[in-house]
Amino acid sequence: MTQTKFSIQTRGQGLYEFARHVSEWISTQKADDAMLTLFVRHTSASLLIQENADPEVQADLRNFFHRLVPPSSDPAMDYLTHTYEGPDDMPAHIKAAMMPVSLSVPVSNGRMTLGTWQGIYLFEHRDAPHRREVVAHLA
Numbered sequence: 001m002t003q004t005k006f007s008i009q010t011r012g013q014g015l016y017e018f019a020r021h022v023s024e025w026i027s028t029q030k031a032d033d034a035m036l037t038l039f040v041r042h043t044s045a046s047l048l049i050q051e052n053a054d055p056e057v058q059a060d061l062r063n064f065f066h067r068l069v070p071p072s073s074d075p076a077m078d079y080l081t082h083t084y085e086g087p088d089d090m091p092a093h094i095k096a097a098m099m100p101v102s103l104s105v106p107v108s109n110g111r112m113t114l115g116t117w118q119g120i121y122l123f124e125h126r127d128a129p130h131r132r133e134v135v136a137h138l139a
Contacts, residue, residue, distance in 0.1 A: 026107060027110060033106075048103075
């Protein structure tokens with residue numbers, strides 16, 4: 001059983017793949033068969049396993065969630081009361097409540113058992129750049 005933290009620098013809303021970093025860390029752990037758990041330590045970001053072949057998938061996901069939960073400056077969001085941290089803050093919390101903040105990935109023969117087109121992403125929901133921490137636990 002071992003743990004580490006990954007620091008992911010974002011440039012604003014969007015998906016940031018970090019599977020390669022996780023894979024490199026697992027390869028140093030000599031873990032044959034294990035379970036990897038990832039947990040993001042923030043309330044305005046999420047974790048996703050998603051297609052990593054076509055960047056249009058990430059753009060469409062970002063656009064879908066922006067349309068589903070627009071900024072608090074949008075008239076459709078006038079019911080929100082938590083608005084003093086900016087028009088992207090409360091919508092970011094709503095998005096994080098709708099998507100996973102932790103993931104489990106089986107490890108077999110020392111490698112994550114992700115599918116051919118699957119990547120691991122941090123989904124940043126805020127407009128401003130942030131440094132996000134993801135805790136990895138391998139057991």
